[in-house]
Amino acid sequence: MTAYKRAAAATAAATALLLAGCGGSSGNGGSSATTGAIDFTVHSEDPKYSYDQKEYSAKAGTVTIELVNDGNENHNLLIQGISKSKFKLSVLGTGSSKTGAAQLAAGTYTIYCDIAGHRGAGMEAKLVVT
Numbered sequence: 001m002t003a004y005k006r007a008a009a010a011t012a013a014a015t016a017l018l019l020a021g022c023g024g025s026s027g028n029g030g031s032s033a034t035t036g037a038i039d040f041t042v043h044s045e046d047p048k049y050s051y052d053q054k055e056y057s058a059k060a061g062t063v064t065i066e067l068v069n070d071g072n073e074n075h076n077l078l079i080q081g082i083s084k085s086k087f088k089l090s091v092l093g094t095g096s097s098k099t100g101a102a103q104l105a106a107g108t109y110t111i112y113c114d115i116a117g118h119r120g121a122g123m124e125a126k127l128v129v130t
């Protein structure tokens with residue numbers, strides 16, 4: 001039984017390696033060293049000064065966030081209550097993107113852009129972590 005399980009695990013690992021080996025063409029935006037799946041993607045959209053949704057959700061623990069700049073001004077994303085030295089994504093210019101991870105416990109957070117005037121103009125959203 002144990003030997004069988006070990007063999008199954010080895011097979012699974014080999015399969016994972018194979019998948020990883022041929023996954024390079026999946027249009028994933030380059031060979032970044034980021035591990036773990038992106039939990040959600042936020043698109044910044046000026047001139048509306050907003051993220052693309054009013055509410056996002058994620059599972060508690062390591063929450064990986066990608067910020068994509070669909071606008072043509074600089075934007076960023078901070079999580080209220082999380083020090084910006086720990087988590088801040090900044091995207092400079094159109095098409096720029098940034099991915100980062102934050103450790104979040106369950107709760108409701110506010111994400112926002114802290115560039116002067118942006119949050120006041122609507123660049124904030126809710127992040128519900130469960």
Ligand SMILES: [Cu+2]
Pocket residue numbers: 044074075076113114115118123
């Ligand atoms: Cu902004």
